[in-house]
Structure formats: C-alpha cells, structure tokens
Amino acid sequence: MKLLALNASHRGERGITARLLSRLGEGAQQAGAGFETLSLARLKINRCLSCHQCQEDKNHLQCVYNDKDDARFVFDRMAEADLLIFATPIYLMTMSGLMKNLLDRTYSTMDISEVRLMGGLIHHHVNPAISRKPFVTLLVCSNLETLSWRNAAEYFRIYARFMETRQVGLLVRNASELFAAQNAEAMQRRFPKIPQVWAAFEQAGRELAERGAVSRQTARRASQEVIPVPFFGLLKRLPWVRRRVVQVLNDPSFWE
Numbered sequence: 001m002k003l004l005a006l007n008a009s010h011r012g013e014r015g016i017t018a019r020l021l022s023r024l025g026e027g028a029q030q031a032g033a034g035f036e037t038l039s040l041a042r043l044k045i046n047r048c049l050s051c052h053q054c055q056e057d058k059n060h061l062q063c064v065y066n067d068k069d070d071a072r073f074v075f076d077r078m079a080e081a082d083l084l085i086f087a088t089p090i091y092l093m094t095m096s097g098l099m100k101n102l103l104d105r106t107y108s109t110m111d112i113s114e115v116r117l118m119g120g121l122i123h124h125h126v127n128p129a130i131s132r133k134p135f136v137t138l139l140v141c142s143n144l145e146t147l148s149w150r151n152a153a154e155y156f157r158i159y160a161r162f163m164e165t166r167q168v169g170l171l172v173r174n175a176s177e178l179f180a181a182q183n184a185e186a187m188q189r190r191f192p193k194i195p196q197v198w199a200a201f202e203q204a205g206r207e208l209a210e211r212g213a214v215s216r217q218t219a220r221r222a223s224q225e226v227i228p229v230p231f232f233g234l235l236k237r238l239p240w241v242r243r244r245v246v247q248v249l250n251d252p253s254f255w256e
C-alpha cells in the first residue's frame with residue numbers, strides 16, 4: 001500500500017499540517033505501508049488559465065504548462081499511489097489556494113466533452129489514475145467553530161461523488177496552534193486530550209495501511225475538541241471572556 005499526502009499549507013514543512021501528517025505517516029510505515037508527503041509550497045504549480053487548449057483536438061489533454069511547472073510531476077506521483085491524503089489548512093473558510101490550484105489543474109487530464117448525468121450530478125470523463133483514487137481529507141484550522149471547516153468538508157464530500165471515488169476518512173484538527181511543538185509538555189498539561197489526538201493520527205495511519213480506511217472511532221478521536229466545549233460555549237457568548245482568553249494564551253508565562 002502506497003500512501004501519498006499532498007500538503008497544501010503555504011507554510012510547508014514548518015506548519016502544523018506537516019506535523020500531523022508526519023505522525024500519521026509514522027503509523028502507516030509501522031504497519032508496512034509506503035508513505036510520502038509532497039509539500040505543494042515547495043513546488044511550482046501555476047493556476048489553470050482556463051484557456052481550454054487541453055480540450056482542443058490539437059492539444060488533447062495536454063496542458064500549456066506541461067513540463068514548465070510541477071503539476072505533471074504531482075499527477076505522476078498521484079498515479080503511482082494507492083491512496084491519497086488531501087491535507088489542507090483552512091484559509092478563510094475553505095481549502096488553501098495551493099490545494100485548489102492543484103485540483104483545478106487536473107482539468108487538463110479530463111475530457112469534458114464526455115458527459116453523463118448520474119445521481120443529480122453532471123459527470124465528465126476523468127483520468128481514473130489521478131482523480132478516482134480513494135482519499136482521506138485532513139482539514140487543519142485554528143478556530144474552534146465548525147463553520148470554519150464545514151465548507152471544505154462539504155467540498156471534498158461532493159468531490160468524491162463527482163470523481164466516483166471514496167473519501168475513506170475525514171480528519172478535522174481545529175485549535176491547530178496547540179499542536180505546535182513549542183511548549184509541547186506545557187500544552188499537554190493544560191490540554192490533556194492532546195496526546196490522545198496524536199495517538200489517533202498514528203492510529204489513522206496504521207488503519208490506512210491495514211484496511212485502506214480510517215475508522216469512525218479514530219476519526220472522532222483525531223478530530224475531538226481539545227479545549228473543553230462548555231468553555232467554548234462561554235467564549236462564543238461573551239466577547240470579554242474571549243478577549244481575556246486570548247490575553248492568557250498569548251502570555252508566555254501561561255505555558256511555563
């Protein structure tokens with residue numbers, strides 16, 4: 001089993017998405033799978049120009065950027081993998097631009113003249129080796145409210161339907177900054193569920209290696225609230241509590 005993670009954080013390996021992926025990768029490798037992460041921030045992925053040359057007879061399924069940037073390289077790696085992990089931070093309530101740019105570029109691998117209606121969606125031809133791979137979605141965001149990531153989660157649910165593939169796990173890691181390595185011990189003292197989350201990411205990797213899907217229980221544990229929810233209820237209602245909490249969290253002595 002070969003897992004390929006596409007990390008769409010604009011911070012690349014310095015971000016929290018990379019840390020979470022690395023833990024998942026450890027679990028996958030322990031269970032015998034191959035695991036690789038491509039950090040899109042390190043690659044050159046031009047945006048689709050919507051020029052439609054890839055759809056013309058002359059340049060059929062050839063992008064004008066072929067060999068001029070790294071999209072083809074990424075597609076080749078996707079084609080070699082058995083399972084993909086679309087890992088994106090949430091930027092303004094949706095996936096990052098890097099992730100969307102890459103997905104848009106798969107357009108040049110699809111013949112949009114081959115159309116059919118199925119299950120309320122108009123489908124067109126896709127390249128199965130690239131777009132019909134089962135995938136896991138990892139959404140990483142700093143806020144606590146579900147509205148931040150719901151749009152992206154819905155996108156990937158419909159993406160799976162459109163591509164006629166399976167989303168074999170949805171992992172949502174909010175309060176992401178708590179998973180930065182600095183003051184890791186202090187964080188874990190304050191938020192005792194943090195180690196459970198790390199363990200769940202490792203377990204998710206093992207499950208992907210062993211059965212090609214993340215169990216509901218593991219997805220729940222990886223995505224659980226680490227800041228107690230009643231506390232969050234208060235935050236939402238009382239702006240002054242929120243201000244005070246931000247002050248406390250920003251005070252270095254809190255983490256000592």
Ligand SMILES: Cc1cc2nc3c(=O)[nH]c(=O)nc-3n(C[C@H](O)[C@H](O)[C@H](O)COP(=O)(O)O)c2cc1C
Binds near residue numbers: 010090092
């Ligand atoms: C441009 C931008 C927009 C963001 N928008 C949101 C948002 O809408 N909701 C949220 O919870 N976090 C938002 N964040 C925070 C990131 O999702 C969070 O810092 C995440 O950990 C980034 O992933 P990374 O650490 O792998 O880079 C935003 C960050 C940036 C840079």
